[in-house]
Amino acid sequence: MPEDRTNKISCNSYTYELEIAFEILSGKWVPQIIWHLAKGEKRFGQLRKLMPKVTQKMLTQQLRSLEKNGIINRKAYPEVPPVVEYSLTEIGKSLIPSFNSLNEWAVTYLKSREDQS
């Protein structure tokens, strides 16, 4: 074997996709945003009410990042006062099963930690 090509999926390339996912989803408020949008389109102000601890700056920042990455849609209506609606894209919606899986894992995890103490 001249090069280490015995496996098409080398360790490095195989973790690459997974890391992309975590890169996109990292950000203190990102999971929450996606979760809320999973339940339906929301306006900026609605998200603020649902997430009282996030500041305006952080909310727009993370919304912009999700938009850039194609996870959410932003629809702005040229009205006064302004109306902006956020929703999950198709690829964004396809994240929901993974989120449910992680959520279930976390429930089990927390339970197992309680039992120990």
Added chain:
Amino acid sequence: MPEDRTNKISCNSYTYELEIAFEILSGKWVPQIIWHLAKGEKRFGQLRKLMPKVTQKMLTQQLRSLEKNGIINRKAYPEVPPVVEYSLTEIGKSLIPSFNSLNEWAVTYLKSREDQS
């Protein structure tokens, strides 16, 4: 309805578990570490070789954090030179399906982004 208790699962409490998961799994090298350990017990030096870009300090730091959170086991043998073996705990192993799910999502995601450009 005196209080908003129509749903047992309120928005706030429901995202809580999900956020715990992301909290534990955030950290630049954490997904990779878990991924490698999913394939079997590894020594410190083996992990370093599998992840050439991580520094010693970061590797130990993130391993410690995962150990503290009960995701991995650390077995140290009092030999010279030292031998330390890391492996996933049961709850750690139970993360693998979620990781697979996220990984598959990311593959689809990357494909869909390629197609656009």
Added chain:
DNA sequence: GTGACTAGTTTACAAATGGTAACTACCTAA
């Protein structure tokens, strides 16, 4: 007694991330 081996620690620094608070734009209604 010098160097190699493994699995770290330590110090100092740089970069990324997040938080606070004040400010903007635009139109409407009083």
Added chain:
DNA sequence: TTAGGTAGTTACCATTTGTAAACTAGTCAC
């Protein structure tokens, strides 16, 4: 003309996270 409503932006600071490089400990082989 002044206040209110929505969806932001800006400037500045604090905290967290990550990096680089040198150092440690204990034993063995030379």
